[in-house]
Amino acid sequence: MRKTSDLDPTIVKVAIIVVGVICAGLLPLILVTILQDIFYFSRDHIYFEAPLSAYIWGGAAILSIPMLLVVDLIAGKWNDRWGKKALGILMTIGVVVFSLSMLLSVRSYFYFDPNGLHVNGAWTLDEHNIDWDHVEEVVKKNEKKNGTLSLKEVDFVTKNGDVFTITNNKNWMDYQYTIYDYLEKADVTITEKRIEAKS
Numbered sequence: 001m002r003k004t005s006d007l008d009p010t011i012v013k014v015a016i017i018v019v020g021v022i023c024a025g026l027l028p029l030i031l032v033t034i035l036q037d038i039f040y041f042s043r044d045h046i047y048f049e050a051p052l053s054a055y056i057w058g059g060a061a062i063l064s065i066p067m068l069l070v071v072d073l074i075a076g077k078w079n080d081r082w083g084k085k086a087l088g089i090l091m092t093i094g095v096v097v098f099s100l101s102m103l104l105s106v107r108s109y110f111y112f113d114p115n116g117l118h119v120n121g122a123w124t125l126d127e128h129n130i131d132w133d134h135v136e137e138v139v140k141k142n143e144k145k146n147g148t149l150s151l152k153e154v155d156f157v158t159k160n161g162d163v164f165t166i167t168n169n170k171n172w173m174d175y176q177y178t179i180y181d182y183l184e185k186a187d188v189t190i191t192e193k194r195i196e197a198k199s
Helices: 009-040 052-078 084-106 170-185
Strands: 047-049 109-113 116-120 128-131 135-145 148-158 163-167 189-195
Touching: 009 052, 009 084, 009 109, 047 170, 052 084, 109 170, 135 170, 170 189
Parallel strands: 135 189
Antiparallel strands: 047 109, 109 116, 116 128, 135 148, 148 163
């Protein structure tokens, strides 16, 4: 039977790199969802979602460790003095990059509740709250593809001119009528616009 100490460190690093790269595609979906649920769940939310950027930051966080191991493997092959101390420094950098990327990932979200739309971007410190009565107009953008007209996205235009776009997906389809009810109670203009499909 082989002891753990007999394993070639290069094989272990390559295995971690391969697993890390594979996990970077799927794991952010799970991690971001769980962490946002832990930190931000509220029964008042009508609809809560992480934008694509949240998952990209999560993927970057997971890729940070394998990428630094690749640097370690390459540097170790070219420099004989490269050793455990350098690997320790790289891993410290990796933990910092992982932590910051995951923080940016988890802090990227938007949600609707009975008061309005709430948005938090990765680089913002505070949540941006848009009350229903501060929404000037909602524009439903429809796109014609293959002879069928379908909803592509919805723009929320605030009274100070800011625009927040919601991409049509299953979550939006499930909750759109509840949100439209709140908008109608606040006398928000809801219009439809046809946009050209991008080829």
